[in-house]
Amino acid sequence: MKCQKKILLISSVLITLIGLFIFIWFCVRGFFYEQFIIPTGIISLEKSSQFGDFIGGCCGALFALVGVLLLFETLRLQRTEISESRYVFKLQQFDNMFFNLLTLYNSIISSMQGKSFFTQKQQSIYQNFNQDGGRKIAKNAYLSFYAENEPNIAQYFRVLYQIFSLISHSKLNEEDKVRYAKIARAQLSKDEIFFLYYNANTIYGNKFRRYINEFNITKHLSILDKLEFKKYCVSLTNIENHLLHVAFFEIRKGIKECIKQNKEWYKTFLQGAIAIKCNKIDSFNIKFIVIRTLKEIPDDVQQGLGFNEFTPEQLSSLFYDFLVDVFLYSNFFLLNDKNTIITSRMTREATKITITYEVKNAKTNIRIV
Incomplete structure (x- = not known):
């Protein structure tokens, strides 16, 4: 639209300049050469009428064309203003x-009783969860x-569902949809997102899944906060848990970048002691590699601690569960269905251990939100 407007304005200016050039050129010829423009003498009506006919037919047509072009632009601007006014009303x-x-x-x-309700319930569930329990037990x-909190929790999830459904089905542009989704997502605490994730994994929240994927509502839920990952956290301090959350968040972004931009993603942690590489083989095949070297780790290193x-x-088990969660469970099988298979193999060398994972799906493209 901006390009069309620019072309229209440039064309109008050029046509106007051409018309002015023709007019000035004939005036100069009439005064110096043809001599039918004589301010102090007798005016030749015949030559003047011919001059007027030419100027009127040629320059007049050019100036009329400019008027049509500018009228068209004026009408377009009016339509744009009307459309914008309607959109503003719709936005209100x-x-x-x-x-x-x-x-x-x-x-x-x-x-x-406020957001502390979710904090207390999350801590209670997490503490009582058997660290060897899997997704089914979670x-x-x-x-x-x-079941214990259905009267309140059911209404809570219904309202949340209506908020994101309203955004999704609105006729707002994508930029405004994202803006409102971020406002709504900002209302949710970490513990609320925890319950939202597990609710969507049950029959009670199956309709909510599409909006969770569409607006990436659970993007800030730490993978280590999920019940089925508790077995990996028992030996970690709070700072180690947090730093691993940051690392996995960055790795997830790297996988997404690798898939969308079709290029290799590479990242090291603990000053090279851990190296992560992701390659997109084709639309149905992703290769993910973890390299653990025997390099000594300095005491002051934090990234990836x-x-x-x-x-x-x-x-090997941690990254396998991470990939399964990223490609299957976090998307609720809506992006990568149950035909997606993740395999792993480990090779040992004198100075390093290499763990290679392959994510394959013969029917649909590999995707990630």
Whole structure:
């Protein structure tokens, strides 16, 4: 649209200049050469009429064309202004509904004794969860929580669902949709996102899954905060747990970058003691490599701190569970279905251990939100 406007304005200026040039050129010829423009003498009506006919037919047509072009631009600007006015009105209507739902959301939170309700419940579930339990046991732990708190929690999730459904189905542009989604997502605490994730893994939240993927609502949920990853956290300090969360968040972004931009992603942690590499083989095949060297780690290193607490076998299992979560469970099988297969193999050398993972799907493209 901006390019068309620029071309239209440049064309109008050029045509106007051409018309002025023709007019001036004939005036100069009439005064100096043809001599039908004589300010102090008798004017030749015949030559003057011919001159006027030419100027009117040629320059007049050019100036009329400029008028048509500028009229077209004026009408286009009017249409744009009308369209923008309608959009502003539509945005105001949406704004009222959106913030009314946020007010309702906050009133429900208040009736549940605030966000501390979720913090206390999350800590209780996490502490009582068997560290050897898998996803099925984690799901059952959430279902027990839901059964005990259904009156409040069911209404809470319904309102959250309506907020993101309203954004998704609105006629706003993508930029405004993302802006409102970020406002809504900013209302959620880490513990709320924890329960939202597990709710979406049950029949109670299956309709919510598409909005979680669309707006990446659970992007800031640490993978180590999930119940099924508790077995990896028991030997970690709080700072190690946090630094591993940062590392996995960066690795996830790297995988997404590798898939979208079709280029290799490479990152090292613990000053090269841990190296991560991701390659997109084709649309259906991703290769993910973890290299653990025997390099001594300095005491002042922080980035990736915590990886050094795992044996090679634990590290292999941790990254396998991480990839399964990233490509399958975090997307609720909506992006990469159950046909996606993740395999791993470990090779040992004198100075390093290499763990290679392959993510394959013969039916759909490998994707990640």
